[in-house]
Every structure is written in structure tokens, then in C-alpha cells.
Amino acid sequence: MEQKLQLRTVNVTRYMQALREGGSLPALAAADDGFKYVLKFRGAGQREKALIAELLGGEIARILGLKVPELVFANLDPAFGRSEGDEEIQDLLKGSQGLNLALHYLSGAINYDPVATKIDTFLASKIVWLDLLITNVDRTFRNTNMLMWNRELWLIDHGAAFLFQHGWTRWKENATKPFPIIANHVLLQQAEKLDQVNEEFSSLLSKEKIDAIVSLIPEEWLLAGRDGDNAAELRTVYADFLKLRMSYSDQFTKEANDARKSLI
Missing domain, CATH: 3.30.200 (Phosphorylase Kinase; domain 1)
Known part of the structure; x- marks a missing residue:
């Protein structure tokens, strides 16, 4: 359901x-x-x-x-x-x-400093896997887009993810092709448990959960991009992109592991 x-x-x-x-x-x-x-x-x-x-x-x-x-x-x-x-x-x-x-607003939060604060390898692997899934180009040393608040790591700023939006008709290609930008990820070197995370997250993020998340997108936002005049169809593309991307999680996990080895 x-x-x-x-x-x-x-x-x-x-x-x-x-x-x-x-x-x-x-x-x-x-x-x-x-x-x-x-x-x-x-x-x-x-x-x-x-x-x-x-x-x-x-x-x-x-x-x-x-x-x-x-x-x-x-x-x-x-x-x-x-x-x-x-x-x-x-x-x-x-x-x-x-x-x-x-x-x-997280009052008193400070930007995550990768030099001053090392995080758990399992958490690092989870964040790298997330950014692989959503094709997020903006979690680098230049813009970590993470905050430390109450001694915990919080994620912010995912507006640069989902690159396929900017070449709408190529969404299938973007879901399945390599994502070499992951080599620039601020946490990649610490992401030692990507295979374990891939197994856990692949079962956790079900098709039903993807549909539920995508259903949150307001119709007016979908139609504003002028990629189509049917909001339901546009919403389906986002869901299908994520489901197809999930089916390639073994491949993008291997890609990240290979990129990580080159940094060690």
C-alpha cells in the first residue's frame, strides 16, 4: 500500500x-x-x-x-x-x-569542516550513496552542504541534484550512466562501507516510498518548468527516474568504490 x-x-x-x-x-x-x-x-x-x-x-x-x-x-x-x-x-x-x-533554521549550527571533524565511516558511506542516487553534484570540499548542530551532522541544500531535469528528454540516460563527479565528494575517502549501505538502502527505499515522496511535488512547480502540460505524467518521470536509478545501485556503488580506491 x-x-x-x-x-x-x-x-x-x-x-x-x-x-x-x-x-x-x-x-x-x-x-x-x-x-x-x-x-x-x-x-x-x-x-x-x-x-x-x-x-x-x-x-x-x-x-x-x-x-x-x-x-x-x-x-x-x-x-x-x-x-x-x-x-x-x-x-x-x-x-x-x-x-x-x-x-x-538550525540556530547556532556551524558549517561542517572535514579537516576539523571526521565522521563515522558508515555515516559517510550513507551520504555518498544518497548523493549517487540523486546525482547531487554539490557536496564537495568547496561546498560541503552539511552542518554540525548539537554535535550531529545535518544535510542541507540538495537543489543541485537530479541533473536530468535540465535535459528532460534524457532522463533514462541520466539514470543509468556513470556519475564521475562522485570523485569530488567531500566524504568519499571515508566511505568505506558503501557495499553494506547499498544492501541496506536498496531494501529500505521501496518503490512505494519513492511514489510517496514524489507525490509531494506541487503541481504548479511541475508545470512551471514547461516540460509538459500534464503534472501527473511529469511526476511519474521523477518516480521512474529514481526506480531505474535504484536498479543500477550495484553499478554506481562499484563506481564510487573504484573512485575511492584511486584516492587512497
Whole structure:
């Protein structure tokens, strides 16, 4: 039976400050539930496709038992940001009216430093395997996209995953072809237990769970990319990509193991 997943929806009440570490200008914002969030805008960078990648990558990581800040849908009122003095930010807010995505703000968290903090080889292997599955190009020494919070490692920023979105008709090819960028992964050298993780995760991430995660993608985000005019069909492509990619997990695990050996 298909599992039902659901994300909370909040209304953004206050734009607090831009977080200029990334090119997409995420922001720290307050919402009507009393919490602070890192707000990812549909009007930035790769637009809705980045939000889809963030949503899928984050919820897959959560299903696999990795720590990810809570993801919520975040409504941005049309009147929001009219008083913003920065023209670039004002344009971003105007272009992001409606449904956006936000991550719960981890107050006091610091960027993961791979030199200062070594993590468990099993955890490293889990994160490398996840990024192989979702074709995430952005977990490198330059951008680790991980935080240390309460002495635990948390994953953030999956907006650069799912490369097939940017060449939509080649999704099958992208699901099955090698992913050499994994050689740049910040945790690859520590990922000594990829075979064990592959066995565990291959049974954990069922087709039903994939369908449940993909069902979370809002219709308006799917149609905004203009890759088709049927949201259900577009949603099916994401599910089929992940299922096909899963069927090649032995191959991409071997690929990562081979890349890792070259680093030792």
C-alpha cells in the first residue's frame, strides 16, 4: 500500500536577512507558526526545479535515516517585500509569490569542516550513496552542504541534484550512466562501507516510498518548468527516474568504490 507523506504549510510573515552564501539568495525568514526558516525562492536560480530537487533529496535522505532539517511549504503573499530597499531582493520576492520551500533554521549550527571533524565511516558511506542516487553534484570540499548542530551532522541544500531535469528528454540516460563527479565528494575517502549501505538502502527505499515522496511535488512547480502540460505524467518521470536509478545501485556503488580506491 502506498504510504502517505505530508509537509506542513506555513505563511511567511517576515523577511529577516539574505543568506548570500549561495547564488540563489536564500533568506532567513519568520513564519506564522513562530519558527524561523531558511527560505528557498521559486524565483531564484534554477527556479522551481531547484525546489523540486531540494524537496526530493531532503525527503529521500530523511526516509534513509539521515538528519535533514524539517522541510515545509512556505507561502509568500503578493504584497510581501514591497518595502524591501534592495532592488535585487525585491525582484526576487516579486518573482516568488505563492508556494516556496523552506528548511527549519538550525540556530547556532556551524558549517561542517572535514579537516576539523571526521565522521563515522558508515555515516559517510550513507551520504555518498544518497548523493549517487540523486546525482547531487554539490557536496564537495568547496561546498560541503552539511552542518554540525548539537554535535550531529545535518544535510542541507540538495537543489543541485537530479541533473536530468535540465535535459528532460534524457532522463533514462541520466539514470543509468556513470556519475564521475562522485570523485569530488567531500566524504568519499571515508566511505568505506558503501557495499553494506547499498544492501541496506536498496531494501529500505521501496518503490512505494519513492511514489510517496514524489507525490509531494506541487503541481504548479511541475508545470512551471514547461516540460509538459500534464503534472501527473511529469511526476511519474521523477518516480521512474529514481526506480531505474535504484536498479543500477550495484553499478554506481562499484563506481564510487573504484573512485575511492584511486584516492587512497
